[in-house]
Amino acid sequence: MASLFYSFAFIFLSSIFIHQPYVTGENSGDHRHIIKVHSLLPGTSCKDSHNGNSLKLVHRQGPCSPLFKHSKKPINHNQILAQDQSHVDSIRHRHRSSISTTIEPNKARRAPVAATKIPAHTGTSFSTSNYIVTVGLGTPKHSLTLVFDTGSDVTWVQCKPCSSSCYSQQEPVFEPTKSSTYSNVSCSAPACEQLDTSGCSGTTCQYAVQYGDNSYTMGSFSKDTLTLSNSDVLPGFYFGCGDNNKGLFGKAAGLLGLGRGPTSLVSQSTAKYGGVFSYCLPSTSASTGYLNFGGAAPANVKYTPMITDSSMATFYFLKLVSISVGGTKLSISPTVFSDAGTLIDSGTVISRLPPAAYSSLRQAFRQKMTKYPTAPALSILDTCYDLSNYSTVGIPTVALEFGGGVVVDLDFSGILYVSSLSQVCLAFAGNGDAGDVGIFGNVQQHKLSVVYNIANKVVGFGKGGC
Numbered sequence: 001m002a003s004l005f006y007s008f009a010f011i012f013l014s015s016i017f018i019h020q021p022y023v024t025g026e027n028s029g030d031h032r033h034i035i036k037v038h039s040l041l042p043g044t045s046c047k048d049s050h051n052g053n054s055l056k057l058v059h060r061q062g063p064c065s066p067l068f069k070h071s072k073k074p075i076n077h078n079q080i081l082a083q084d085q086s087h088v089d090s091i092r093h094r095h096r097s098s099i100s101t102t103i104e105p106n107k108a109r110r111a112p113v114a115a116t117k118i119p120a121h122t123g124t125s126f127s128t129s130n131y132i133v134t135v136g137l138g139t140p141k142h143s144l145t146l147v148f149d150t151g152s153d154v155t156w157v158q159c160k161p162c163s164s165s166c167y168s169q170q171e172p173v174f175e176p177t178k179s180s181t182y183s184n185v186s187c188s189a190p191a192c193e194q195l196d197t198s199g200c201s202g203t204t205c206q207y208a209v210q211y212g213d214n215s216y217t218m219g220s221f222s223k224d225t226l227t228l229s230n231s232d233v234l235p236g237f238y239f240g241c242g243d244n245n246k247g248l249f250g251k252a253a254g255l256l257g258l259g260r261g262p263t264s265l266v267s268q269s270t271a272k273y274g275g276v277f278s279y280c281l282p283s284t285s286a287s288t289g290y291l292n293f294g295g296a297a298p299a300n301v302k303y304t305p306m307i308t309d310s311s312m313a314t315f316y317f318l319k320l321v322s323i324s325v326g327g328t329k330l331s332i333s334p335t336v337f338s339d340a341g342t343l344i345d346s347g348t349v350i351s352r353l354p355p356a357a358y359s360s361l362r363q364a365f366r367q368k369m370t371k372y373p374t375a376p377a378l379s380i381l382d383t384c385y386d387l388s389n390y391s392t393v394g395i396p397t398v399a400l401e402f403g404g405g406v407v408v409d410l411d412f413s414g415i416l417y418v419s420s421l422s423q424v425c426l427a428f429a430g431n432g433d434a435g436d437v438g439i440f441g442n443v444q445q446h447k448l449s450v451v452y453n454i455a456n457k458v459v460g461f462g463k464g465g466c
């Protein structure tokens with residue numbers, strides 16, 4: 001009788017799945033995401049849902065990327081995660097070194113660039129897993145695809161004549177002499193003073209940014225018209241015209257700096273956009289997201305205070321207060337989060353948690369996943385499953401609560417890192433030290449509308465942004 005009941009229930013449930021294909025990724029009501037396993041893998045062709053009123057934001061490596069070249073080499077997840085760790089290490093190093101340098105003003109400032117010893121960590125390294133946008137620079141407009149980075153301030157592009165060195169990029173290199181609106185910035189300009197590292201060549205302001213993995217860019221600090229979209233044009237935008245560039249930026253032409261500092265694009269455009277920008281990071285390399293400046297935020301967005309850490313003025317800090325797994329709040333002392341602090345970064349792949357918070361999350365997640373066979377660890381990810389024999393799986397929901405009672409329910413693509421269907425891992429990692437800063441990384445931000453308002457000092461989150 002019982003078995004008859006169960007087979008009846010099975011047929012009943014199966015028919016729900018058959019008749020409701022949208023159930024993929026749905027939160028099933030019992031605090032699980034019911035997922036079709038094949039939907040965990042990205043498609044091989046781009047599903048472009050971009051509507052044109054904003055900049056299209058895509059994964060650098062994948063079918064939606066203008067820089068993507070099909071290669072037979074499979075994606076090396078161990079390498080992506082190792083690079084992610086060096087990115088996080090460089091944020092941490094910068095955190096510590098910036099604390100020590102606040103005692104002594106930066107002596108490198110205003111020295112001639114030839115003699116400037118660039119501070120070891122004025123930026124962070126870039127993993128291969130990054131997002132890119134295409135903008136226009138100069139008159140006539142020259143299209144350039146740039147790495148999107150909320151963790152640095154200076155926007156820069158490689159510039160001809162590349163008299164020192166340029167790495168190879170996909171698009172033609174920007175030529176200042178061909179733009180009628182280009183001008184150099186003088187050493188005495190206030191904008192030059194605002195750079196973390198600057199120098200003079202004759203009367204022309206020179207900039208330099210060195211990233212954690214020994215990538216760097218330097219050259220003339222310049223001004224030209226930046227075109228974000230047909231209606232969004234910023235004349236006199238300050239950027240670095242990089243004459244000497246080296247590093248792991250892929251085939252991108254440079255970087256779009258969306259940090260909190262005075263030279264960032266957000267700060268430079270406050271008169272036009274009120275210090276507001278928003279984005280949605282697509283969940284796979286075969287789908288599209290957006291980057292938008294100013295404008296009305298989506299209706300479902302809830303705002304949490306943006307916290308300032310004066311030792312890391314470029315970064316956006318948030319107050320993380322709790323984590324829920326499967327609808328149950330984990331018992332983690334709030335001081336675990338407040339002692340470490342939390343920043344949000346588009347360039348970090350996997351979110352980092354204080355060790356006590358991570359072990360609590362891992363334990364709760366593993367308890368709800370016991371029916372699935374485990375798989376070996378993948379680099380920094382130690383909780384992995386073999387889902388290759390399943391067509392549908394139930395994954396516990398994960399929610400992060402931020403200051404002001406803002407609960408962010410993660411998309412299922414923000415909970416799992418998929419190397420292959422036989423190695424699907426919990427996409428969080430623990431910090432080594434309880435004092436290390438926590439990071440809300442880009443996997444966890446998948447499909448959320450994320451709104452930054454530097455004037456009102458708030459960050460907003462909404463569901464289903466892209």
Ligand SMILES: *[C@@H]1O[C@H](CO)[C@@H](O)[C@H](O)[C@H]1NC(C)=O
Binds near residue numbers: 183201202204
């Ligand atoms: C800008 O400065 C560079 C180097 O200092 C110089 O070679 C170039 O001619 C200047 N360009 C303009 C438009 O003044």
Ligand SMILES: *[C@@H]1O[C@H](CO)[C@@H](O)[C@H](O)[C@H]1NC(C)=O
Binds near residue numbers: 373
């Ligand atoms: C998947 O199913 C096959 C065939 O039944 C079996 O040999 C294999 O061990 C299963 N794999 C896992 C991870 O359960």
